[in-house]
Structures are given as C-alpha cells and as structure tokens.
Amino acid sequence: MSSNERNTGDNINNASNKLSSNVQRLALNNVTNTTLSHENSIQHLKGTKPDQSKLSSQNLPQKEDVLRETVRTQPSFSDNKENCDPYTKSTGNSNPSISEMTQCNTQVENVQTIASTQSNNISHSNTAVEEKLIDTTKKRPISTVVEQEEPKKFKVCDENGEEEYIWEDLDAEDVNDPFMVSEYVNDIFEYLHRLEIITLPKKDDLYKHRNIRQNRDILVNWLVKIHNKFGLLPETLYLAINIMDRFLCRELVQLDKLQLVGTSCLFIASKYEEVYSPSIKHFASETDGACTEEEIKEGEKFILKTLEMNLNYPNPMNFLRRISKADDYDIQSRTLAKFLLEISLVDFRFIGMLPSLCAAAAMFLSRKMLGKGKWDGNLIHYCGGYTKTQLAPVCDMIMDYLTSPIVHDEFHRKYQSRRFMKASVISVQWALKVRKNGYDIMTLHETN
Template sequence: MDRGVENERGMMRSENYQGFQMGGLKHGREMGDNHHRRALRDINNISNDASYPSAAFKSRSNDVVPIDDKNANSYIGRRPITRRFAASLAHKSLDCSQNASSKMKPIGSERQKRNQPIQNTSCVDNCDSVDVDDFVSPNDIPLPMVEEVEEMVDFELKEVEMEDLETKLLKDIDSCDSNNPLAVVGYVDDIYSFYRETEELSCVPPTYMSNQLDINDKMRAILIDWLIEVHYKFELVEETLFLTVNIIDRFLARQSVARKKLQLVGMTAMLLACKYEEVMVPVVEDLIIISDRAYTREEILQMESLMANTLEFKMSVPTPYVFLRRFLKAAVSDRRLDLLSSYIIELCLVEYGMLKYCPSMLAAAAVYTAHCCLKGFNHWTRTSELCTRYSERELLECSRMMVDFHQKAGKGKLTGVHRKYSTYKFGCAAKSAPAIFLLGMNL
C-alpha cells in the first residue's frame, strides 16, 4: 500500500504493521515478507534454539525434564500459579523452616528416589497430581495464647530491668569520685577489666616449691613474715608489700635458690618493688643494715640484675591489693572493714597454701570474711557480687581458710602480721573475733 491510501482512510500505520486481517499469520506473512515480521502473540514465546514457538513447544513437550535442585526454579517458573500449586509451595516453605519432612512429599520425590524422570507434558496434569489435603496451611499453625505472650513479654522486661539495675549499681560505686580526677572514673571499668584478663600472669604454680632443692614453704613463710616487719619499719605503701611477695614467688618458681641466698632474694625483691611503687626509695645501704650486714652491696646489685632478667622486667602485675581496694569500695566500707580486710589478706601472704587462689578471689574472700566478722552473720550484697563476679558459694572455701588463719594468728612463731595490726595505728584489727560460724555453714 502507498502512503496516499492510508491518508485517505484517516489513519497512520506504523512500520511494524504486518497486515493482520481475517487471514491471521498467513496473510501477515504475505503482506510483510520483505520485513520478516512476527505476530505479536508469538513474542516472548520463542527460545534461543527455535525459530517459532510452536516448534519449540512441540520439541520440549517430548523432552525428559527431571526436577532437581538445579532446574527446580525454572520448572516452577513455567507452571501457572493455581490454588493447589500455591498450597504446595506454601507447605514446602513451612516444612523447610520447621526441619520436618514427614508430612510433605514434594512433586516428583518418589520418582527421584527411583531415578525416573518426569514428563513435562501438561501443567494441568502436574497440578492434578498434587493433593491439597496433604499439606498444612500456614493458617492452621496454632498461635500462642495471650497469656503465654504476656508471660514472655514480662520475662523479657524483667531481664531488661535487672540489667539496668545492675548497671546502675555498678555506676553508683564511683559516683562519689565523679569530681576526683585521680579516680579516673571514666576509665576505671576498663582498667579492672584489664586486671581481670592479666591476673593469671601474676599467678604461680601452687606446687612450685617442690622444684626447690634447698628451701621449703616454711622458710618462705619466715622470710615473708620478716619482710612484713621491714615494710612496717620503713613505712612503705601497701602496694609495695604485695608486689614484693609476688616478685619472690615468681622468681622462686623459675630459679633454684640456695638457703643462704633466700634472704637476699627477699631484700632485692623489696628493692625492686620500691623502685616501682614508692616515691622515696630506700637506698641499698639501708637494706644492708637491716639484714645485719649479711650481704654486700655488690651481691644485692647482682641479685637485682638476675631477678629482673629472670622475670623479663615484668613488674606491672595485678596483685590482691588492687582488687581489694575496688571490692571495698563496692562494699561501701568504713575504716573498720578496711583494716580488718587488710589484716586477713596479709595473713594469707605468709601462707604458701593460698597460692592456689587467684588475686581477685583472695581479695573478694577477704572482704566477705571481714564482713562476716563484723556483722556476726554471712553478709554479701548484690553489688559486691556483681563487682567481684564471685557468689557467696564460690567464696566459702577460701573464706573458711582465712577464718582458720585468723584463729591461729598470734599463737605461733610467725606473729609479724598480728603484732602490726594490734597497734592503734591499724585500729587493733587483730583483736576482732573471727567468724567461726563460717566453718560449719553450708550454702
């Protein structure tokens, strides 16, 4: 047709016009052979390997198409979404989420077991092979009762409230020091978390004395009892005493020492601790005098070098004292509780058997035992439990040993701690009655 005829009819035909009339596809091909146009109804139905949709459908209908994981999606994509087919898909999704396959039998599962392929002949046939009664509708799943939902919500709310309460209790510990820059309130939690992680570095094997050939645990006790008196005479800070004992134990756990050199080890350990903790460090001559000139200056300096190299210069370790100060703060302690806790924990420094407990355990048990002494009954607050991370049951064994030491203090030969805490300077804490009831208490 020419353009003039089209204009006379009052219409403009596009270039894709193929002349569809009563003749359908045949007439269209006759009119548009030069352009090789296809019918609109055949668009999107032709695959890459066939020129016409009828040929493609005919060849595919006779092909064998097994359903497996690889082509399952393509198989489902070619099926119409009927009610039965939708029900089968919903049930398959439900069973996958519940990990239960007893009620669901996917299409072709029996054929797959026999390794027999499925003939993809008709979507209607495949849909008829599915029985909707075999599937469980998501609407049939029993929902929880209103009471159960309310109980779950209440339980979660209680947990959140408990966590908020615990956080508030721990924050209240440092509220009094919010204006004290030396208390480093913003970093104190991180500092003690680091102490918790590294306190194992300060621990020694509780049986290390078995590797020593010339000394034993009784000699260690005599040495530490003497050092407590030296520490008191030099008026050193408490951190120095605990670090001195720690250096001695760590060194003896690695190095064999002769009996006549044991006092030299103790004096040198105190010198190292003073250099780390004290502002005014005692000079070597003071140590020589306090030891009744048993050792020379050169011997002390040589031992200092040996000990520093043996310990690899690791002097910064968490001792029971750093935990004791924190736990007393959590217990809202007064002067009586402070002194009695320090007295009990210093009694443990002399005892070789207390090395099996980590520093934080010793500090927590000392505070708990002192509380029981002053109160007359077992007393352990929730705040103390959260701060120390030890329950009353976990502390009971260590606390009973401390009560035993408290009973025996001042009766044997090693009375340095008892005499120190019997003075008015330390509040006569040694005269407090021990919490004997803890020895027979069961939790």
C-alpha cells in the same frame, strides 16, 4: 582748738579703735568656733573623717588656709596703739572691710559644705559595702540546690534467663572527679583481671626447693618486719612477695642465698612503688652483714633479667579498694579486710589463688565480723562477680589460719597496734568464738 578739746578727740578715736578691734576679734572667733563645732558634729554623727587628700587633689581651699589667711590680714596692734592714726591708708595694716569679711565667711561655708558632702558619700559607700557583705552571707535558696539522682540499676541473669542479682552504677557519681577516671574504670579492672592470671605463681614449681614452705614462712615474716620498720606502702610488700615467688618458680636458689633474694625483691618493689625509696645501705644494714651492697645490686640485676623486666602485677589492694566502694568506704571493715587479705600473702597455702578472689573473701569476712548484712548485688558486681558459693572455700582457709597457732609473729604484732585498730586481736577472738559455737560464717547475721 584748746588742749581739752584735742584730748577729748583723741579719747574718742582710741575708743573707736578699741571697739573696732574687739568687733573684728569676735567675728573671727565666731567663724572659727562655728567651723570647729560643725566639723565635730559631722564626725560624731558619721564616725568618719573627710578624705583630705581628695579635697587637696581637687584644688579646694582648706579651712586652715582660709583661717590663716584671715589672721594674716588682721592689723598688727603694737604697744603704742594710741599713737596709731586710724585713718592711715596702709595695705599691710588696714582694717578688713565688711565685704572682705563676707567673702571670708562665704569661703568657710563652701569648705564646710564640701566636707559635709564628702562625708555623706563615704557614709553611703560604707553602707553599700555592708549591704553587700550581708548579701553574701545569705543562704542559697532551696530551689537552686541540685539533688543527687538515684543510681541506675542493672540486672544480671544466668544462662536460663533467671535473675541472679541487681547492681547499681556507683561510678556515675564520680563523673566529675578526674582522679576516679570513671569513664575508664571498667576497662582498667577488666585488664587487671586478665593480668592476675598471667602473673600468678605456680605452687608446684616452688616445691622443687627443699623445705620451701618452712623457709618461705621465715623469710616472709622477716620481710614483713623490715617493711613495717621502713614504713613502706602495702603495695610494696605485695609486689615484693609476688616477684620473689615468680623468681623462685623459675630458678633454684640455695638456702644461704634465700635472704638475698628476699632483700633484692623488696628493694626492687620499693623503687617501683615508693615515692622515696630507702637507700641500698639501709637494706644491707638490716641483714646484719649477710648481704652486702654489691650482692644486692647483682641480685637485683639477675632477678630482673630472669623475669624479663616484667613487673606488672594486679595488686590485691586495688581490688579491695574497688569492693570498698560498694561498702560505702567503711574504714572499720576495710581495716579488718587489710589484715585478712595479708593472710593470703604470708600463708603458703594461698599461693596460686587469684588476688581478686582473696580480696573479695577478706571483705566478706570483715563484714561478718562487724555484723553487717548479706552479700548483696553491689558487692558481687564490684568484687568481680564472686558469689557466696565461690567465696566459701577461701573463707574457710582464712578461718583455719586464724584458729591455728601463730606462725608469723611479726605479721600479727604489726596488726596489734592502734594504727590498724588491733585487727589481728579482734579477728582471732572472733574466729575462735565462731568455731567454738559451730556457726556457719556464710549465713551468719543474715535475715530471711
């Protein structure tokens, strides 16, 4: 064979090798571009990515692994490609056959199919979650709303069988509230009505003290100041005054020891009613050296021994809250009633009157100040059965106190704050206007 024929054969072989290499590279690029474009289209349409961790947990071949394996099986072309023998049978550098390329394409298509299926499942699950969220935001059908039943009504008749008033069972609506103890509330207030008679101080026994009325007014005014300064509960002040009056009914106390009695009673009441009671140091410091800590301790022991440790007391605030139930828990009328009820605590003339009667009179006048209607059956029943005839004397006493010169300035100053809606200012102005115009408070704002 001549040298020309040999060169021609080498050129043909080199051209064939270049053509085969180009075909393989084009095939590989087509596979890679097709895979990437398909994946990008899936992400664009679904907005989610397939969970690679789930694919790897199922031992499925990854697209990157397949492509990497394909590239690894490609022949390595060195700089002297023309000197390579295309017919050399080498495992590492042999060209992949058509069947191998077909198998590679099949694996890539399987991976794409699995990825597409996984993304569809994720899309369906997201759709299901959105549907559930939409269902939860839907309003409940009107047919399932439970309507409140009207309260039961009861008649109260006098001895002759004539109807006096009709009241409604307002406790039935609290049957599911354990804090309202609706099944025991009637028994509780029956017990409180019996207890208020037992714990009531007697005015005649207090007159054995010299100038007790004036001295008591001064002491009570100071106790209201200390009580308000410490921010104690209203129940604490009521209990302290009741303990002091009951003790003074039994023991004769010298005038210079009267402040010690009041301080010890407030200290006892704060430990009985408060969650966090002020320390004895605070009470001693408020007396400006008139009472030491040891004296307050000794006074506490002597008072408790005299009362035989009996601190049971039907607090007037409990009766006022009971009446507020029939008044729809109006905050304005109850705040005014708190001021009017505390008048029965500081004024000496109210000693010996039942706390429930004073609470009913306070609510009656507060409703008159706000221009509300008449004293209906619900108010009569939930105040303890007091009618307008029974409330009239107590209401006149409260009106007398409001129209008289101020004696307890700390008491009035306490209720002049915004915290109590300036109840003392409103009450005094209203009482002066009613007395000036000669209105009858028992029939005021009532229509026939």
